[in-house]
Structures are given as C-alpha cells and as structure tokens.
Amino acid sequence: MTTSDSTSGPADCRRCRHFRSAPYEARLEGCYFPDNMVSKQSAGYLDEQQQPGRHDKINRKGDCKDFVARDEAIPFWRRLFAG
Numbered sequence: 001m002t003t004s005d006s007t008s009g010p011a012d013c014r015r016c017r018h019f020r021s022a023p024y025e026a027r028l029e030g031c032y033f034p035d036n037m038v039s040k041q042s043a044g045y046l047d048e049q050q051q052p053g054r055h056d057k058i059n060r061k062g063d064c065k066d067f068v069a070r071d072e073a074i075p076f077w078r079r080l081f082a083g
Helices: 044-049 076-080
Strands: none
C-alpha cells in the first residue's frame, strides 16, 4: 500500500506519511508534501516558518493523488529484542 490506487477506499489524511499533527510532530497540523505546502524552507533550522497545506481541502473527496501510507509501527518489544 504505497499509493492511493492500491488502497481499498478513500485516502485518510491521518494515515498518510506526509500528514503531521500538532503539537508532537509539527507546529501546525496539515499536509507536508512539498508540492502542497503554502510555504516551505530548504534549511532545517527554518522549520518553524513552514506552512503546511490544508489537508481537508486537498483531500476533500478522499482521492488525494499524493497519498502514501505510513509504515506500520513496530512494537516496542520487537524492537527491544531485535538484535
């Protein structure tokens, strides 16, 4: 499941790799895909000035062309005993 074509149903923004939610992942909640961002910065120290795209407007019909599913979270115990 890497694109919206291979998913069964509408694309859910909160399951997308480009979606970041406030306050833990980003300052503002929205779509951080570079083509959808209102304002983007190339330098890492300027992250606070980035403005994400409005995910509710981009994915209004549930057919976002930039949807990429997040990787499945690995349980803590599996990471602990992995190596």
